Amino acid sequence: MAKAAVVERVVFALNGRRYEVAGADPSTRLLEFIRTQTPFKGTKLGCGEGGCGACVVLIAKYNPKTDEVTEFTASSCLTLLYSIHFCSVITTEGLGNTRDGFHAVQKRMSGFHASQCGFCTPGMCMSIFTSLINADKSKGPEPPKGFSKLKVSEAEKAFSGNLCRCTGYRPIIDACKSFASDVDLEDLGLNIFWKKDDKNPDVSELPSYTLGGGVCTFPDFLKSEIKSSHDHLNVDSTAACKEGWYHPRSIKEYYELINSCVLSDSVKVIIGNTSSGIPGYKDEDLYSKYIDIGGIPELSNIVKRESGFEIGASTTISRTIETLKQDMVFSKLADHMSKVATPFVRNTASIGGNIILAQKYPFPSDIATILLGAGATVCLQVVEERRQITLEEFLEQPPVDPTTLLLSIFIPHWNSDSQTETTLLFETYRAAPRPLGNAVSYVNCAFLGHASVDQQSDTLVLSNLHLAFGAYGTEHAIRVKKVEKFLTGKSLTASSVLGAIQLLRETIVPMEGTSHSEYRVSAAIGFLFSFLSPLAKGIPQPGKALTSGSADSTDTDYASNMPWPSRRETISNSDYKPVARRETIPNDDYKPVGEPLKKYAVELQTSGEAVYVDDIPAPKNCLFGEFIYSTQALAYVKSIKFKSSLASEKIIDVVSAKDIPSGGENIGSTFTYGDEPLFGDPIAEYAGQALGVVIAETQRYADMAAKQVIIEYDTEDLGPPILTVEEAVEKSSYFEVPPDLYPKEVGDVSKGMSEADHRIPSTEVKLASEYYFYMETQTALAIPDEDNTMVVYSSSQYPELAQSVIARCLGIPFSNVRVITRRVGGGFGGKAFRSFQVATAAALCAYKLRRPVRMFLNRNTDMVMIGGRHPVKANYSVGFKSNGEITALHLELLINAGISPDASPLIPGTIISSAKKYNWGALSFDIKVCKTNNTSKSVMRAPGDTQGSLIADAVIEHVATVLSVDANSIREKNFHTYDSLQLYYPDSAGEASTYTLHSIFDRLISTSSYVDRAESIKQFNISNKWRKRGISCVPGIFRAEQRAAPGRVSVLNDGSIVVEVGGIELGQGLWTKIQQMTAFALGKLWPDGIEGLLERVRILQADTLNLIQGGLTAGSTTSESSCAATLQACNMLIDRLKPVLDKLQQQSKNVSWDTLIAQAIKENVNLSASAYSVPGQDSSKYLNYGAGISEVEIDLLTGAITLLRGDLVYDCGKSLNPAVDLGQIEGSFIQGIGFFIYEEYITNSDGLMISNSTWDYKIPSVDIIPKKFNAEILNTGYHKNRVLSSKASGEPAVVLASSVHCALREAIRAARKEFANSNGSGSSPLGFQMDVPAPMTLVKELCGFDIVEKYLRSLSTYERSAEE
């Protein structure tokens, strides 16, 4: 045993405090340590995969020789605790907090309304802060006072990789840009620092920022300790190997370790340990020993030689980028690497770790591909021997084991040869769902070569070619030697390029089972074409675009016509500068209601002090649980066993259906239409169904142990499961929709059809599911209490019903269960009914074990088990006149509801309600809610409405295509008149004056210059062969319904006020509106209101035994109904306080709030009032209106989608808080874009969700939101039945995102027109089915996988005929 390398303890600073840890499990992650062993809970767990940024912290390192501190971000969920020895870690609490004051980053995030649920906010703050201090260290000129050296162009990248599911990113960009030295403050969006019409906002109005960040990132005590330490590695040569963390300081020590008995399956060699976040290569079991090779000096050197760069294997990707960036030739490698993973992963991930992953596994590495293309070699140590071989040879060797150490990578210089007059060419490419990174590529490549002119043929010829391709479903990156050989020395013409491409198609063959394999090959071809076509004679570059007019469509220079990616750069850098117009019209009538105040307690969210369920300190003796779930649909569970492994040794217990106490029920969820079991017993009815809970001492142990499960199934006598709606129809497997919920048809469809000039017979459109992707996964903490009672902290949108499910499961009265919910880290409907199961399971485990039990589902389990939006298969038949007037629509809808009814019987109503936004003449439908053996589908933001809106617009666009007219003319032709609106929405149309859709639509068309832009797009599409644009404008009608809600307002002896409401704060700003409402309502005692009341209001967490009938927070109206209840309670207090005030005012005119309350107490006035607000029958339902325009651009070679611009106008009535409402509207629009375009909910043949990680499931990130995004909310005056005339805002704008889908269809249509007959469908190029979602892979497919070859073939035919 090599004792010399054992590390015994780890010493570091966390937010300036010294920590010394000895004896910790070496597999402990930094995040886990911070959250469970320190008071700091700000750093959050969102994924545990390096894919979301919730856990980002700043790590600082000190170099005692140079006295320099370097700071970088890191994902603390992947960083091992022992690897931060002698580092300083700063979390958001270290930037600022309630006691010491908040930091400028936190204050600006708050003031720009950049935090909604707040779960992503601490990570955002850390990414922004670290970018600022690193920018400030740069050599650039001193910025004006109050600013950082950060540039506007860097602001978005500052937090690229950090995901936010709520805000839509715009306000976060604004907060970040406010620090940039070159920002025009007037460009920034709504904030609390200056008024909208402030002409010259000044930096002094912003919370002040001092250059360098103003935070000590590395405490002196640690510097001294490092300096005085004789050995920075903290090695105790005599220590026994208790902890299993080894830190060899030389290659010799490494091999001593390897040769010692230490080497076994439970030993892991690491540098950054980021590979533990990668699905497929993730740790499947615990390791008891780690060898950290990052400290071996030979591995971290960077040597610049005449002949090239030698980069030590443990060099981080970030440092490699910094080094390569400084060299003109290598900067393309650096550019490509800057799209690998995220900044906070690149900062700790090593270049060597990446190459080893690529060597050992079929990992879709970018780095291996581009270095292969660059002709890199590697230096290896294999025990005693040192070898220098090419990267290509290394990749082809059998997978290495720990006896091979990768020492360094050498990238040779590839100079142009002036003697032979050759020009060096080098390009790299990657096709990935996100442009700036945080998404592995579908295919990547790098091309190196020399070009020279062949005087005779006047063509270019290539030599010294390296054409490398990777990630397309290959074991590892390869060079396509046949293609290289074919091209070498050949004149570059259309036919030689075609020949090369044909050879390429034969060479790169994805392995069986590779997803999107045709796409990958086609994109690879697109890249080779991009590289070769500008060099080839006879491949014309399209001429300049002819457009003029819209300033946004001036992308007409030569570069724009170059093949991708140069064109892509043109778009993102210059064309559509990221700007946002965020318009609101404030409403002064009910101050402070109507003011765009910052969110209640928002600073606590930024500083990480806001308490979510998992932040509640674990009580003594707390145990942790994780579900085990079925991977099969419809099978008897014969046995549940566990692999023998280190992780399974951690299992304390397994809780299952047999542990449900007598008198209790196997129930995990319920709603009006039926129950759902907690565990599949004895049959697992669907893949993803809970079968039990593994209990362990920590959450990570429970998670790892759950992975060890081996389940034996038996399907005998059960028949096949029903997995699709088609199978459900075959077997008549439906959920009943109660007649009062089934939507009402309108008119006579056969008559309408007979009046039509044209008919489109049954046409299909399919919409897939969508996963919630709240940043906080489902979580609960159950604590047994006296007398057979249970307290459950649950992240739930419906604590009242959670209480009843828990009580029924345990067989105890409802009064024995107290469910407490303070705030929820994002819900979007997923924590309405789906949260019960987690709360109930935790309660059952706590009940059985008589100990507190916490469950915090890991992201993968959450994705597999929780379900999502309803997939819908729609068929429409429509009849219309030649003038575009639609006379009849018939819909056939199959809704996949999954296994339990949940709220699914409501979905037909919401789909149809949304589809009724147009006057179809007559409307009929046949809707089936299918029961299938899948996870139960539940409500998700604008449930049903989202699908209905898309279906309606698919019909409109289809009609427009048939009539060859602009879709907007068809929309306008079929807008409702007020009369038809009443016919379609008899219970909710409201008064004629409130029907604002026409004016909204007109306003949007004019403010967004729709007509001019549509014209420019036509011209753009004529002028650009390989890029096409589309634009679409979509209206939305959303029917909202208010429910009854309770509220209690109490005034304490010091005049402070506490409010309890049934509604839950999910990020939607409910508490903020309640706070404003309370201040307004109690302030009514004085003619002009009263100052200071707002600050006295505190909103309490929901507690089902304190305030009963709390109800469900969903449907966008809970803020309103909770406000109504608050208003009612306040009015009761006013009635009691008014006589007291009158009496006091007889003595003195100026009676303060404190005096009034003091007197009221003396007079024994009851200062607590409860109300239960029940909306009137006639006023509870109403319509919301809005419209959205989207403009998109697609790249025909890769299918890449760029959202150029989005414009929204939304009628908010009299907004209770325009900042909150605007945030809801923007956020829901971006979430909708995710549904319509990006998020692929993929299941396997058993119905198990397999896109169950941040790697496969891509929610919108900051780099994909519209480059230009204008959102406007209208204050449309008095709505007599609404709470202070307000309207809902949380969900309706999701439906407007279907405009992106429609715009995409327009762009694809233009592409198909360009390459008519080349898409292989044989049908009309303009009529095609485009399902939801429509990611880049589908876009490319619809444009044609073979368009490059067809195009080249046509050119070579022309070439041949010219020669003849």
Ligand SMILES: Cc1cc2nc3c(=O)[nH]c(=O)nc-3n(C[C@H](O)[C@H](O)[C@H](O)COP(=O)(O)OP(=O)(O)OC[C@H]3O[C@@H](n4cnc5c(N)ncnc54)[C@H](O)[C@@H]3O)c2cc1C
């Ligand atoms: C969220 C995320 C996104 C990513 N996206 C991309 C992407 O888009 N493109 C891409 O190419 N990559 C991507 N990666 C992969 C990333 O680049 C690698 O995880 C990283 O480079 C591995 O380095 P590491 O130091 O963390 O290695 P570790 O995780 O510490 O080690 C990885 C493996 O290499 C072995 N090893 C490490 N160094 C050596 C050495 N010198 N000699 C012998 N064996 C060694 C280890 O034993 C282990 O088996 C992503 C990773 C994450 C977490």
Ligand code: FES
């Ligand atoms: S929790 Fe670490 S990146 Fe998501």
Ligand code: FES
């Ligand atoms: S505020 Fe960003 S995830 Fe909720």
